[in-house]
Amino acid sequence: MAEHGFGNATQLRERGGKAQKAFTPAPVRGRKGTKARPLGSLGRYLARTFGPGALTLGPVHGAAMISGLVAAALMVVRLLVPEPVGMGDQGEGHGLVCSLGVMNQRPWDYTEFTKYIHPAWVPHQFYGEGCGANGTGEPNYSSQLLLLWLGKLLTPLTGWGPGLDTRAVGLVCCVVFGLLIAALINVLPGRTWFRILIAALFTGVMADGVFADFFISPYSEPAAFLGILGVSVALLHYWNGNGPRWLALLLVVLATVFTVAAKTQTAAWLPVIALAMLWVPLPRRAADGEAAVVEPPTEGTPAQDAVRRGNRWRALLLPATAVLLIVAFSVAFINAQPKRFAEVNLYNAVFVELLPYSPTPEADLEWLGLDPSFINSMDTTVASTRSAVYNPLYPQFQEKISLGTIAGFYATHPERLITMGERGVTAMLTPELGYVGSYLEGFEHGPYDKERRFPVVLGLFSAAKAAPVAFVGMQLVTLLLGLAVAFRKRSAVGRLAVVIVLGGWFQFWAVMLNGGQAEIYKQMIIVGFMAALCGPLLVALISILASEPGKVPERKRRGRRAKAQQGSADPAIVG
Amino acid sequence: MAAVMLTAVLSACDQGKPGVDTANPETGLCHAVVTPEEFDASSEPSPPVPCAEPHTTQTFQVTTMPEPLAKQEARPNQQQLKAAGKRLCTSEDLRAYLSASSRDGTIGLAITSYFPDRDAWAAGSRAVRCDVAVTDHHGTPQEIGLDLKDALAGPHSAAVRLCYRQEYKDGILSDDGTDVPCSEPHTAEDISAWIAQDASLATSAGREARCLPYALEFLGTEKLPAGVGVQPIIRTVGTARTVRCAVASARQPAPGEAPELVTGTLAPQRVAVTGGAGKNG
Structure with missing residues (x-):
C-alpha cells in the first residue's frame, strides 16, 4: 500500500476529503527499508475503518x-x-x-x-x-x-x-x-x-x-438498563439538533420518566438530566465535529442586546418546562411508592450502615436524637430477631429519622463518607449476585x-477490585475526556459521557445514603451498569479526539467565515 | 406513547381485590392461602371456602391485640404485628382447638396470624386471627379437605399425627426413624412422651416398660390390645439422646422379612367430628 515508510500519514489526511500537504520529515532514527510495521499497519487500518472520520450526523x-x-x-x-x-x-x-x-x-x-x-x-x-x-x-x-x-x-x-x-x-x-x-x-x-x-x-x-x-x-432492573440507554439515545438526538426540537425534548422526557419510574434510585440522576436538557443543542455545523466559528464581539444597541438575551431565555423555556415536568412526575412517583420501602431504607441507613461502621455509635445515636437502647439493634435488619421494630421506643425512630436527618448527619460527619465510598466502590465492583442462581432446575x-x-x-x-482507585480514575478520565470532546470537538458524545459519569456518581451516593449496606450488591447494579458504559464511551471519546477531521481545512474555514460575515443564516447561532 | 402505554398497564394492573372484611374474623372458617406472601401478609381477606373443599388454612382462634400496640393509631408494621401474633396464637390454643390430649403428638402444623387491614385498624378493630396450616416436611402448606376442629379426637386425624418410619437393616429396625405424618407409611406412632435417656433406659425392655403407662393412656385402655406393642424410638440431637415413646402394630414379621409399613392411626376416636370431609386416615 505504502511505497515508503511515512506515506500513510499523508494518505490518511488525503482521505479526510481535502487534499492537504503535510510536512512529514524523515525520522532521524527511522527503520531502514520501506516496509510498514505490521502493528502500525493494523492500527492504521483499524483507524481508517472504525475511526469516526468527519463527525457527520444523520x-x-x-x-x-x-x-x-x-x-x-x-x-x-x-x-x-x-x-x-x-x-x-x-x-x-x-x-x-x-x-x-x-x-x-x-x-x-x-x-x-x-x-x-x-x-x-x-x-x-x-x-x-x-x-x-x-x-x-x-x-x-x-x-x-x-x-x-x-x-x-x-x-x-x-x-x-x-x-x-x-x-x-x-x-x-x-x-x-x-x-x-x-x-x-x-x-x-x-x-x-x-x-x-x-x-x-x-x-x-x-x-x-x-x-x-x-x-x-x-x-425492575431491565427497565432501568433500557431506560438509561433510551435516555442516552434521546439526549444524543436532542443535542444533535436534528428534527423538531419539541419532539427531541419530548423523547428525552419520556425516556427519563420511564427510567425514573423503573426504580426510585434512578431519580438521583435527575439533576444531571436537568442540566443536560438545559445544555442547549449543538449548532448544526459544529455538531459535525468541526471547529466553531468564533464570532467577533459586535457592538449592539441596548435594545439588540435585550433581544439577544430574550432569545437566549426563550431557548431555555422549553427545556426548563420539560425539566419541571420530569421533576413533578418524579416527586409524584416517589410519593406513590410503598411507604414500607422508605421505612426499610431508613432503617438500613441507620442500623446497617451508619451505626455498625461508626467508631462512636453511642454518640451517633445521641446526635440522631435516638434512645441509647437502640444500640442493641445495631447491625440488624427489620426482619432480624434483634430488630429495632421490637423496641417499645421504635416510634421515636419513625418520628426523628428521615432522609434529611441522614443527609444532615453525613454533612456534619464528612469523614465518614470516605470509608462509605470505599465500601460502595467495592460493592459496585462485585456485580455478581452469588446468592441467587442463574439456571433452571x-x-x-x-x-x-x-x-x-x-x-x-x-x-x-x-x-479493578485490586485497585478501586484506578476504577474511579477511569470514570474521572471519561468525565474529563467527555468535557474535552463536548467543548473542543463540539460532539454530543462528550456531553453524554459527562451525563453518564455524573449520573452514576449521583446514584452511587443516593444508594449509599439511602439504605447503604443492605443488599448493596444488587442496589449497585444500575450504578455498575452506568460505570460499565464508560468503556464504550471512552473508546468513542478517544477515537473522536484522535480523529483528524476536527482540524478544519483553512480554505473551508475561510469560506465559512466569509459566509457568516455576509449575514447568511448560520446554524451555529442559536436563537 | 410510552406514557399512554404505562398508564394503560397501571390501570390494567390487578393489585388484588379487597376481599372480605378483616375487622371481624370468625373461628372455624377455612381459607385458600396459596403463596408465601399471602401467608406472611399482615391481613388476609380472601373469601372463606367450605372446609370440606381444598383449602390451606383454618382459623382456630380469634383474639384481641393487647396494649401497648393496640393503642397505636396507625397500624404497627408487619414485624411488630407478627411478633405479637406469635405471643397471641400459641400451640396450646391450637391443641385445644384440635382436641388434642396430652398423648397426641402432631406434625406439620404451622401457625400464622392475621390482623385488620389499615382501614379496619383505623376504624378501631384490634382483632387478631390465628390460623393453622397443614404443611409438608419443607414447611409448605398443603391443600387439605379436612376440618381441623377437634380433628385429633376424630377418625381423620392421621394427617396431623406424628409417626416414625424406621429403617430395616440386617434383620433389625433402626433405633431412630424419619418423622412422617401417620397418613403416610410408617413403623411407629408417637404418643407425645419424650424422655431424656439415662441408664435405666439403656435396654429395649427398660424403654418399653417406661413407655407402657403412656401407651395405655394414649390407647385409652388398661392393658395393651392384641396386635399393638410399645416401640419407642431414640432421637439423638448433638450429644443429647431422647427416648420418644411410640406404639406400633405388634404383628411379628417372618424371619428375614421387613416389618409391615402401616398407614393411619392407632388412636381411638374420642368425640364426633364437627364437620368436613376427611381424605386421610
Missing part, C-alpha cells in the same frame, strides 16, 4: 436496522440457547409481578427458591395485602410493568403456558434493546463503522451476565450456579 437506516436486529438476536441467543439463563428471585419479584394477577410457581422455602430461576407465573387472584410490597400490600409501581405486561401478552404465544413467563419478558427486553441499538447508531456521529463499533461495545456491556440475566427475572447445574459465558464486565470489575 441516520444510517440500513446499518442501524441490521445492527439492531443482530444485537437483539445475539441477546436472545445468549439468554435462551442452549438453555435459559436468568437472575434468581430473592423474594422481591412478587411485589411487582403479582399486580399482573399472577403468582410464581416456585418452592415455598426461601433457600430453595433462590437456588434456581423459576420463570413461570400462573394466573392467581390476590386479595388485599397479599399483593404488593411485602407484608403491607402497598402497590409497587414500576415502568418494568410495561415490559412485564408485554411479556404476559407474549407468553401464551410462545407455548410457555398461561400467565406470565419471564423468558417472554426477556424476549421483549431483547427486542427493545435491539431498537435502542438501532436508534443509537442513527444518533451517533461519524462513519457508519465507527457507530457500529460503539453500538457493539454497548451490546457487549449489556450482554454480560451480570446485567443481561436480569432480562429473565421479575426484577434440572439442567445439570448446581444450586446458586452463576452463568459466566460473556464475563467482560465481570472480569474488568473483578480486576
